[in-house]
Amino acid sequence: MTAVSDEGMWLLSDPPKQLLKDKHKFELTDTWAKNAMLGSVRLNSGGSGGFVSADGLFVTNHHVAADSLQKLSKSGQDLLRDGFYADARDKELKCPDQEINVLQEITDVTKEVNAAVKPGMSAGEAFAARRTVMGKIEKESLDKTGLRSDVVTLYNGGLYHLYLYKKFTDVRLVFAPERQAASFGGDVDNFEYPRMNLDVAFFRAYENDKPAKTPNFFKWSETGPLGGDLVFVTGHPGTTQRLETLARLKHRRDHTLPYTLYRLRTLEAALIQYSEQSGEKRRQAATDLHSVANARKAFSGQLQGLLDPIVIEQKNKSERQLIESAAAYKQRASMIPGPVDPKWLSAFDDTLDALAKIEGVQRRLRGFEKEYNLLELGHAFYTPLFGTARHCVRMGDELPKKPADRLREYRDSNLESLKYQLYSPAPMYPELERAKLATSLTFLAENLGGEHPLVRLVLGGKNPATRAEELIAGTKLFDPAERKKLVEGSKEAIDASNDPMILLAKAIDAEARKLRTQYETEVEEPERQGYAALSGVRFLTYGNTVAPDATFTLRLAFGTVQGYEVGGEKLNFHTTFGEAFEKAARLDGKEPFDLPRRWLDGKDKLDLKTPFNFVSTADTIGGNSGSPVLNRAGELVGINFDRNRHGLVRNFVYTDVQARHIAVHSKAVLEALRKLYPAAPLVKELTGK
């Protein structure tokens, strides 16, 4: 259970200084850590980035930028496919709904949060008490600092931290290459290595219509990393399950993941079918399809991992070790004369109780997980229009309540961001939303059966295809003004609405809320309590040498730049431009192995030996996409964009034998910007030259 080798997505407030010193002879200073924190960017559409100039310029992945690129495109003008470059600031394109957060400060509020839960409280009461105190802490912080304030749950409930973010909602597109260059190899090469992807894009944060001042940024390295170099990855890894119990992992393996893959393959099939209808439809569905296919590949890897008896045995072993270590404390406590740490005495029983409690949770969860996913998580309604309708309906009910009593997403500290999303003018396509909704309504019926009262309620006497048609044809929620009217008009406007999507959201709200409460009291709260107890034992045994699971909050990972072997073949730590052209030629330049015209025409201008992508052992996961990769000096030497397939089990276990994250080399970006695009002003901003 202790961190091995380069394992760990560490808290910026508690980085592994000693480990870095012992292992890599690196002194991580507070200044270094602070610059890493203030230079790192979280994109709320999902992903990471880093400031690379003092004028708000930041870099991320093309595939993270895809959401904005898609929303800035329209029929006949496809920025996602064709790329974009603004060679002057007044040509930079404002994204319709991109929000970025930059972490400013971390405070431990564990005691305050836990103090709210009194002995003897039911799970429901405990959950509510915790929610209330978290809401209160956030509200007070927001009022005091004006910063976005989020209480973050760490170690599945072992710690609670208050994160303060500076927020930017004026984000403008500066540069993106063609999709073929950014994701050369497409789905085929996703999660594979060797790779040759220029998976980067540049945005600029604005404040008051001027480029934001960002004195904490990462200097762009003109040389990039060498083999054997120590590198750091700073970013926002999404979720990992390394500290989950075996019972929880088996539940994932046998229930959650099969359901998830069933769902993803269903959506993927539908989106592919939609895309094949015409070039324009393909354009419309591009980001949805990419994100579904990417998730399908990631979750497939997770499932293979959990079906691997070696992985299960490794988890089993670490769980037994925790039990044994707890037993040892109890025994030592009984042998020491005089008073002992009460934690020593209770550790063993706490561990067994917590494991049993979490195992019991899985049994209960099986009984309603599908209903919960479909109705409350909205898997039955795969269209943003339903999400919007639900927010409208719930805001009507929730906003009149005291902030601390509201559902978490309607807390005061989140409202501004939420409304920013809700009123987004980003384009939507009725035919695409109809196809998506029909697919997910069918998926609902497939999962619960045609007689299920919730299915009948949702379908209202139609088959899924007809019902989707009726909902999409009837709703006015495509129009941002309509959404605003409903939300600002409060509960009266909602009650008076006869928009079919609003009526649907209203009709199922009682059931959906019931499922949510059931999930909170029968799953979330008991698991939190169980994991808090396990965390206590783990802290006792291993101290702070085990990093918490990822939670889409800022973390620091470190690793070594090095290649690896597969089936006897040695893979170099970096690829080159030349390899991209060779692979394209070998596969007849057929999609997804087609390089952009600009690249084919400009080949002679390029130094084909330029390193293109590189790998290191640093510990990353989805959400780290776009993360700055830094060297000892804190300079940006790469932009992380993927893991290899051996890294797909990282959700559960870390290994550095073959698992690697993959990054675009900082030198490759400069070479491409100089020779192919050419983007001299951008290069100058990055390098001063």
Added chain:
Amino acid sequence: MTAVSDEGMWLLSDPPKQLLKDKHKFELTDTWAKNAMLGSVRLNSGGSGGFVSADGLFVTNHHVAADSLQKLSKSGQDLLRDGFYADARDKELKCPDQEINVLQEITDVTKEVNAAVKPGMSAGEAFAARRTVMGKIEKESLDKTGLRSDVVTLYNGGLYHLYLYKKFTDVRLVFAPERQAASFGGDVDNFEYPRMNLDVAFFRAYENDKPAKTPNFFKWSETGPLGGDLVFVTGHPGTTQRLETLARLKHRRDHTLPYTLYRLRTLEAALIQYSEQSGEKRRQAATDLHSVANARKAFSGQLQGLLDPIVIEQKNKSERQLIESAAAYKQRASMIPGPVDPKWLSAFDDTLDALAKIEGVQRRLRGFEKEYNLLELGHAFYTPLFGTARHCVRMGDELPKKPADRLREYRDSNLESLKYQLYSPAPMYPELERAKLATSLTFLAENLGGEHPLVRLVLGGKNPATRAEELIAGTKLFDPAERKKLVEGSKEAIDASNDPMILLAKAIDAEARKLRTQYETEVEEPERQGYAALSGVRFLTYGNTVAPDATFTLRLAFGTVQGYEVGGEKLNFHTTFGEAFEKAARLDGKEPFDLPRRWLDGKDKLDLKTPFNFVSTADTIGGNSGSPVLNRAGELVGINFDRNRHGLVRNFVYTDVQARHIAVHSKAVLEALRKLYPAAPLVKELTGK
């Protein structure tokens, strides 16, 4: 429950003469029926066809021929994509494993089969008794006639007929167009209309290395059909479920179909991912992908149908009518003085008992359907290599038994065809089979969970991907000689084999057989008994005016050539060549809307007004692909290749409002053969000119 309008896939031995006379003033003579029977072809790879010359030439669909086209192709020579034409007989290409059957005679054996089941027999005994008597009837017929002899179950057990087939295993490819011409519009336009597909291919049956003599053939019509014409479709519709009870249909809706779609989308996603890796891999996976995508679309339509309350209400109503009619017989019986038909007395109780019995079957089936599908139907092992291994293992056990005691597929009358398939030299591709097997082993684990004893047994301590790799790398069953050695070497050879695929098939055989027996005794036999009882009541009420459900045996349907309306738009009964070029232009000629070079270059030679595809109301289903469409004179006026999407609910209900089958116009084939390909000798054989 009575046939409405043009409903019905009728038995050739009992065609609806009166109906045709009353409705269409058509006298269906015995000569006409006999020619239809002897001219019709069943392709054992799945599909229909019809002889079109006295020299064994027959026509079918390109998508039915695809299986053979694929097997005749290799890297660098893609007949499926590029087409083929033999302008002389010695250039015709022998298919590696195509078998066709031509129905010669039909005999009713219902009494014999039912007499074998004695009162008081358990379901298991009854099933065995029935199997034994069917085997005996078939064996005697084979010995007597030398013809392939199959006892066919009709009305789900209401009737049993003995079908005698003449068999041809020397089948040679004569002509196939490019895939782009045959399935212009691909998956997008599959099950859609208007269509413009040259979905035809020609083969020739050989006997003793000479073209077979086929005096019963269909004369090729040079004019084709006009709007309003009566047409007939003769062919081998696969399966329908129109006579199934509501309980069975609900089971399909809530269990079988969701599972099926989950499976198909899983396979489709995997095959698409495989295909994207290179042009050659795309070629390898082409037929698998087409058949999976086609099934996915068909079953999606079925599910939408069963989720449509109108369809369910219609089934509910016809079931109530049957009950009411049975009740009326009972009441009449009680009012008539003197002796009455005992069927009148028992009809009502029989109906209720049968419905209850069939409903009970569904409850039991839910408990083991997935295991049965995965293990016994082989859904866990999506590769012909496993099927081969299982046949080897089971033939070792079964062949020493008395023919009548064997599993049905090893009855003497089927052995020759089975071995012909088993020893097929058709190419297989290890990487493709590995990808398919890994996918289906994962699907097994997803469905049953990682701890399930059968999953552990199958995976043998590996994850699915690793296990698939090991099985494919280790098996020698790619080699037909190896298969022959095992089968001919009998049980000793099997026992001595350490081929991992054979070992797998052996390891799970006891469990798989157990599931099969459970299915036979808890599902098949009680359903047969239940449906036989319902058939009795239906015969009593409606006589022979209700056609049996389809069973991939020869049937005759009839209908009227006519267009229909969708959303106010009137669709003509036929399309033209010109419309194909217009659609390709409108969609930028991008795949799947890319016409072959030959067509683009030859456009000026074509009469663009030539009718291309046409629709009629005749009652067809999957399996009717390639069916001859005949006019009153018994001439071939078209080749059926699809239904429109409104026809996808035909499994359960027939309607002629919008549902249509779609056929290639006989004139279109001649125009293309004359102007584009040119194939003068083939045209001459068809038309004499």
